[in-house]
Amino acid sequence: MKIISYNINGIRAALRKGLIEWLRAADPDVVCLQEIKATPDQFDPSVFEAIGYKYNYWYPAEKKGYSGVAILSKIEPRDVEYGTGIDYMDIEGRTLRADFDDVSVISLYLPSGTNPLRLEHKLKFMADFQMYVDQLKIELPNLVICGDYNICHEEIDIHDPVRLKNTSGYLPVEREWIGKFINNGFIDSFRHMNEDEIQYSWWSYRAGARQRNKGWRIDYNMVAEPLKDRIKRAVILSDAVHSDHCPVLLELN
């Protein structure tokens, strides 16, 4: 099973930039999208059906043009769950889960904390999401949690760890959380397969950051421990330029 996670920063803008053609060539079985920034009536979801994603699920935020996640699949899931059941999380369309026969896939868009007024919200979301996952994995041990975590884990995951140590996305409390999340039963599939690779998944639009590769690795395909031996490939697809993020790919046997 080939899974791609991609924060597309607005699905309408990404479609204008050729998302469909790129996705058709990449040809994953399952796609987790974040920041769709639209409801399905604001674009044409059938363009995804036309390239094989017969099963597509959209979970927009209540606020127009903001946040929102989706899952596209060539395989029919046996169940789809919208949100966590926790209202303050769910009104922003940040988690969506599709259960396949042997694997459950979550598309996650963790809040940003770069606005100081939203940092507490992000930290609360992180704690509540951890509890949600702890409960869920009892029932669904074969979990893959794909998405934009808005956190760099280690020094290797950010272009300037010294200057950015007090910036949300690389705060000690955030790095500790993601470290604990991993120790609590998940594998950062990219790092597992590429121990020393310096690669990023997000660059600022400003100051030519992408051209100069001044990036952050904040998008992850996290794989639950029971699936460890099934990880075949985990790469970052920096050729895709429809967004300020690039897609991250996971292949399971």
Place this chain on the structure above:
DNA sequence: ATGGCAAGCTAAGCTTGA
């Protein structure tokens, strides 16, 4: 230390992002 860019709101400037 600061600002820089982009998407999408709504209708020229604001909000959000990391």
